[in-house]
Amino acid sequence: MIIDERNEFADATALSTAGTGRALVGDVIDLGAVPGDIGNGEDLYLVIQVDTAVTSGGSATVAFELVSDEQAAIAADGSATVHFATGAIPKASLVAGYVAAAVKLPLGTYERYLGVIANVGTAALTAGKINAFLTPEVAKWQAYADAA
Secondary structure, three states: OOOOHHHEEEEEEEOOOOOOEEEEEEEEEEOOOOOOOOOOOOOOEEEEEEEEEEEEOOOOEEEEEEEEEOOOOOOOOOOOEEEEEOOOEEHHHOOOOOEEEEEEOOOOOOOOEEEEEEEEEOOOEEEEEEEEEEEOOOOOOOOOOOOO
């Protein structure tokens, strides 16, 4: 899998432990003053992977969203354009190595700045880090035990 630093949102970036709600994770990608047709031509994939297990004192969930906005400080209040959302993932699933998303970028109109939002529900997190990036190829192989 090829990872370009300029297409990286988060590299072992900590999720917010400030409480429940929406927060921008890591960096944003500037698509330019007149965003092109991102994802047209060569396929691009969004990958979100847990780097360090997510923990919480309660039964927290996290939903991840790929969003775009006209401002670099992407709004976490729900006003940014949502292009993809995972739905709520329970903390028990968010262990190191878990792939929360490996999806082709949806076609559509993107605003200038692209980012990833984590929406924490039910209970605040106490720890957890993710990697999130765009890539033209996704490693989706799985190892299986030898046949008996």
